[in-house]
Amino acid sequence: MGRVTTPTHDQVLRAPKVLLHDHLDGGLRPQTVLELAADCGHPLPADDADSLGRWFAEAADSGSLVRYLETFDHTVAVMQTAAALSRVARECVEDLAADGVVYAEVRYAPEQHVGGGLTLDEVVGAVQEGFDAGVAAAGGSIVVRQLLTAMRHQARSMEIAELAVAWRDRGVAGFDIAGAEAGYPPTRHLDAFEYLQRENFHFTIHAGEAFGLPSIWQALQWCGADRLGHGVRIVDDITVDDDGNAKLGRLAAYVRDKRIPLEMCPASNVQTGAVTSIAEHPIGLLTRLRFRVTVNTDNRLMSGTSMTDEMCSLVEAFGYGLEDLRWFTINAMKSSFLPFDERLEIIDGVVKPGYAALLGEA
Template sequence: METDLLRAAPKVLLHDHLDGGLRPATILELAAEVGHELPESDADALAVWFAEAADSGSLERYLETFAHTVGVMQTADALTRVARECVEDLAADGVVYAEIRYAPELHVESGLDLPDVVAAVQKGFEEGMAAAGGTIVVRHLLTAMRQAARAMEIAELAIQWRDRGVAGFDIAGPEAGFPPTRFIDAFEYLQRENSHFTIHAGEGFGLPSIWEAVQWCGADRLGHGVRIVEDISFEDDGTPILGRLASYVRDKRIPLEMCPSSNVQTGATASLAEHPIKLLASLRFRVTVNTDNRLMSRTSLSQEFGLLAETFGYGLAEMEWLTVNAMKSAFIPYDERYRLITEIIKPWYAAQRVVE
């Protein structure tokens, strides 16, 4: 599929980190303002450094690159700018709905408190949506870090802000050694408050991580979930056999927030050609396509779909199915999801079929 067509298609993004999508030139300017030392002093060279440093095959090494992005996102003005530019970049890529996640606890080193962080990001989102002329809707997902102990505090913050731009909650960070059940009180609190949450699981750790996220914590969605494929075996004739956990995830329509380029970088899959997204989509799991960290992967949602088209032969039919999957799985009210599907997404694809 041509780049212009991919970019024009209305797209939905559920898994994108605010601190993983900065413009390299913005990092340079913000770093100069606060005296943060960077590994490169040129925007193009800095972009290459981030991609190469993230392309290690290790989730832990991949996460180290965020020291430089988080390091320049410690003031309200910086957060607002980054949030505004994020929306501008997504709108330019044809994204019509996005949930952007970040960890408020990582942005308080210069005196901001947690509500200050959310307010600054919301201001940036509002400015970006206004600049885009209403072509994109953006909501926050507030993330708690697995290796910290502020999950309940962040969960309460998500509830306080849920009518002011926050759509849900997330946990992120190293999976190994930091199971989601450490935060069971936060997840139970969110369930009592009728709120939504996703959990990073099945990327850096295997099936036990997914099992805990789903069966103990009650995750509405799975961040990545790539390693659910480890619960699928095959008959001699190639017929797939789903294990109990894989069957449950598929039967319950639990969305998988898959990020193809990032999953290769972190070693969750050996290559794009071996990515389980094709198998899982063919088995009709609720698969969605996402960017994860646009800076580290030097990617966009259009590029991710382009890679799938190039690797697996996907066309507009598959792209529409994956996009509708994502919109159905968003953490906004049903009528808002339905409107975007019936008034924006499906009409665009219908018009393309007429042209064809």
């Protein structure tokens, strides 16, 4: 990628960033969780923002999937009213804009937010109201879209797919399925994916995070996913010899040749045990082999992370320069679910000029 200009933390913060894989219920501010929990009478494991933030990080970092998932019980519990959803959505956009994110697709499962009596439609409306308010507060420096997620262990995927299509011109850019991969293959939701394809609609599938190549193969070859959520286990289909030469298996070659975007979330993958460290994360190999790699946060609260943190960790682990970060960012913008002309507008009007200015400082 030419000369390597090692960026400072401040430069990474100021660099325009694009985020494709971020969970709304995984990115709340600890103070907001406290206040919303007080409003609805939900008990929490800590009673001040600093302690609560530490609890979330420690529980997510414990190596126990049970404790990791427990963190979401608390965030989802306080997101059951329209006012709470709008507030969380608005603060999400404000936090991303402050982190230099210029385009984001934020996902959540509407079916998890109807416990307080809201309809699925009202849930999406409340989130959109919050996103609109956040974009206005950020002075229009960020573009945000919703991705509606269905839970793979439930049976509401067709309903959520129809909901996503109903909102397609009002802020929803795509569909997703999430949840435990093992035992819940994406093919269980084939009717939803076939419906989305008939509607010319975009979708991504969580695949190849905890579970291996069969999950990725099904997501692509049976379900027709546009992107892979995580996709980190595609590395299982790549053999590297002692000289560093890589040989791609059929599936890995297909993913690379077709430019199928990988929504990689390094900090989260370390927490869930998908990889042992950032330095050993397959993102290094996949980037060298020129897969369509993108960098993402997954759950900012649980991982105590941000796009700036994710990129800085890659700079430290792999010696990446501003040119590399620009490549990740353009990859992500190319892979977004925005219309092509709008993608191009952000690449040419925001991302490239932003990086050109930073490179001019070097």
